Amino acid sequence: MARKPPTNPRKNASQARSRATVDALIEATARILVRDGFEKASTNRIAEIAGVSVGSLYQYFPSKEALVAAVIDRHNREIMQVVRTTLAEVAGMPLDKAVRRLVTVAIEAHRIDPKLHRVLAEQIPRTGQLAEVEAFNREVHALVRFYLDSRRKEMRKIDPGLAAFICVSAIEAVAHNMVLDEAEMLSERMVKALVDETTLMVVGYLQPK
Amino acid sequence: MARKPPTNPRKNASQARSRATVDALIEATARILVRDGFEKASTNRIAEIAGVSVGSLYQYFPSKEALVAAVIDRHNREIMQVVRTTLAEVAGMPLDKAVRRLVTVAIEAHRIDPKLHRVLAEQIPRTGQLAEVEAFNREVHALVRFYLDSRRKEMRKIDPGLAAFICVSAIEAVAHNMVLDEAEMLSERMVKALVDETTLMVVGYLQPK
C-alpha cells in the first residue's frame, strides 16, 4: 500500500497571528487551485500568494496534501452548514415545498464556486480524504433520510435509506451537471425550469401513486 | 492563458505494427492510471509497461496528456457504443421497459471499470478534453432526446431537451454514486432495488399525471 503524506494539521494555531497565517494559506491554496489547477499549486507559490514564507507553510501543514485537505474540509464544512440550515428551516414544511427548497439550495451551493467544487472533487483521492468525504456524504444522507422519515405520511411506502440515496443523487446530479455545462445553462429562466422539473421528479417519486 | 500541450496523435498508425504499439501504449496508460493513479503514471513507466522505449512513445504521442486523452477517447468510444446499441435496441419499446433497460445498462457500464472511470473523469480538465467530452455528452443527450421525442405520445407535455438532461443526469448519478459506495451497494438485491427505484422515478417523471 502506498504511503500517503500526512494530512493532519501540525499545530492548533491558537494564537490570532497563527490563525491568520493558516487562513491565508488555505485561502491562497483555494485560489490557486481554482485559477490554475492542482499541478500549478506548488507550495512555494501558495506561500507566496498567502504572503508568508514556505517555512511558515510547513509550520502549519506537514505537506501539500494537508493543505488541499484543509481546503476540502473548509469547503465541506461550509456546504454542510448550508445543508443543515436548510433542513432545519424545511423541517415543518410539506414535501413539495421542502424538496423545492432543497433543490434550489443545492443549485445555489454549486453555483457559488463551481471551479473549486470541481477541483476539490478531483483531489479527494490524492489527499486521503475519502473517509472524511464519505462521512460528509453519510451525514447528508442521514439528514435527508431523517426528514423523509418525518414526512412518511405524505409518501408512498418506501425504504427511507434508499429514497434518500436516490433523491440526493438526483438533486446533486442536476446541480452538478448544470454547473458543468457552463455554456447554456446560466440563464435564470433555465435555472427556474430546472428547479421546477427536478422538484417535480423527486416529489413525484416520493408521493403515493 | 496557459499553453496546453498538444494532444492529437502524431500519425495515423496505418501500419499494423504501429497500431499495435499505439494500442499497447494506450492499454499500459489505462492500466497504470487504474492501478497507481495519475501521479505514478510517468511516461517512462508507461513505455516500459507497454514494452517499448520512451522514444517510441513520443513517436506516437506528442505528450503525456495526449496519451491520457487517447485513453479517455477510447473509453468514451466504448461507452458510446453501448449507449448507441442500447438505444437502438430500445427504439420500439414502451417507455417503462426502455427506461428500465437504460438504467440497467448505465449501471452495468459503471460497474465494468469504475476506477478507470473515476481517474479519467479527474483527468479530463488536464488533457484539454473538455470539448470532446462535451461532444460526447451532447451526443448522449441528443440520442436520449430523440428517443423521448419518438415516445412523446406516452409522455406528458415537456421540453424534450430538458427532459433528456434531467433523465440522463438522474440515471448517471445513481449509477455513479452506487459505484462509489463500494461497501454497501454490491449485493445483487441492492442493485435490483436501485434499478427498480430509478426506473420508477424517471418513468413517473415522464408520464402524464
Add this chain to the structure above:
Amino acid sequence: MARKPPTNPRKNASQARSRATVDALIEATARILVRDGFEKASTNRIAEIAGVSVGSLYQYFPSKEALVAAVIDRHNREIMQVVRTTLAEVAGMPLDKAVRRLVTVAIEAHRIDPKLHRVLAEQIPRTGQLAEVEAFNREVHALVRFYLDSRRKEMRKIDPGLAAFICVSAIEAVAHNMVLDEAEMLSERMVKALVDETTLMVVGYLQPK
C-alpha cells in the same frame, strides 16, 4: 576558504540559571547526537529536548557548531580528567604495572559512552575543533611522555616523544577497535585478554632487549 560559523560560547553564564540552561543544552545535544546522529540534531530539536526555546539556545551558543564544540569540549575535559588522575596515580609505579593500568583505563574510558565518542570524532572537523582536539592530544602525549621520561631507567634507549606517540596510538587503537566490534568483544574474559596482550606488547616495546 569557507567561513566557519563562530564556535565560542556567547557569555560566561555566570548566573546559576544561565549555567543550568547551558548545561541542559549541552546535555540535550549529546543525547540527540548519540541517539539520532548529527543529521537529526536540529537546533529546534535540541532546544526542545533541553526544555528551552530556540531563542535561548542562540542566546548562549552562536551556532549549531558551537553547541557540538561544547559537547566535544566537555567530553575531552572528562577524558582528560581521567587521564591526569591515572597518570598521577601511576607516577611512582614500575613500567609494567603502569602500562597495565593505563591500558585498563583507556578501555574503560572507551566503554563509557562509545557512541558519543564515535559521533564526536566524526564531528570534529565540522566544528573547527581540530585545534582544540590537537591540543588535547598534545597534552595526553606530553603527560605520557613525561611519565616515560621519569621511568627512562627501566627502558631501552628511545626517543621519548616517539615512544609516547607509538604507545598512545597502540593503546588507543586497541581500545577503540574493541569498542567498534561490539559483537564479539564484550565478554570480560576477552577484555582481560586484550589488556594482557596490549600490556605485553607495549611493555615489551619499551623495555630493553
Add this chain to the structure above:
Amino acid sequence: MARKPPTNPRKNASQARSRATVDALIEATARILVRDGFEKASTNRIAEIAGVSVGSLYQYFPSKEALVAAVIDRHNREIMQVVRTTLAEVAGMPLDKAVRRLVTVAIEAHRIDPKLHRVLAEQIPRTGQLAEVEAFNREVHALVRFYLDSRRKEMRKIDPGLAAFICVSAIEAVAHNMVLDEAEMLSERMVKALVDETTLMVVGYLQPK
C-alpha cells in the same frame, strides 16, 4: 529504526558510456568529499563537477548516500588490493621482514589520500556501509591471521585471532595518527623512524621471549 536511503547502484552500467558516467560521478564525489566535506557535497554539485546532469546521477545512483557508498567501496577495493598483494608478496618472508613491509605499506596506503580516508571513515555510518566495512575488516584480519599462522614456528604461543587483532590495530593506528598530525610527521626521517619503531613493537610482541 530510521529508514535508510537505498545505496545499491541502480543499473549495471554495461555500456562504455554509462561506465564513464558512473566513474565520473564517483570521482567527482570523492573530490568534493575531500575538498569540501560531506555537507558541501550536494548532488547538483557532484553532477556538475562530474560534467553530467543531476538526472544522470539519479539514473545510476538512487541517492546521495549510494554515491558515497560507491566511493567507499572503490576505496576499500583499492586498499584491499594493496593488502592482498602485500600479503602474497610477504608470504615466504620471515616475521621481521614481513612486518616491516606491512607497516610500510600501511603507512603508504594512508598517505595516498589521507583526507579521503578520513572523510569516508566519517561517512560510513551514514551510508549504511557498516556491514561492508566490517566484512572488509574481517578479511584483513583473516589474511593477517593466516599469515601469522603460517609463521607460528617463529612466534611465541599466542591465539592467532587475538594477535591479528592487536597487530592490525597497532599498525593501523600508527599509520592513521601519523596522517592526522600533518604538521610534524611528514619528514621522511620521521616516517622511517616510525616504521622502525612500529616494526620493533609488533615483532617484539610476536616473537618468543
Add this chain to the structure above:
DNA sequence: AATGAATGAGGATTCATTCAT
C-alpha cells in the same frame, strides 16, 4: 523507426537563524 542515455527545470521539504513581542 527504435532506442534509452542524458537533460535540467521545477517541486517538496528542511532547518539554522532572526527578531518582534
Add this chain to the structure above:
DNA sequence: CATGAATGAATCCTCATTCAT
C-alpha cells in the same frame, strides 16, 4: 532575558522531453 513564529536559502529528487546512435 525568554519566546517561538517567521524566514528563505539550500537540498534532494522526479519526470517530461530530446537526440545521438
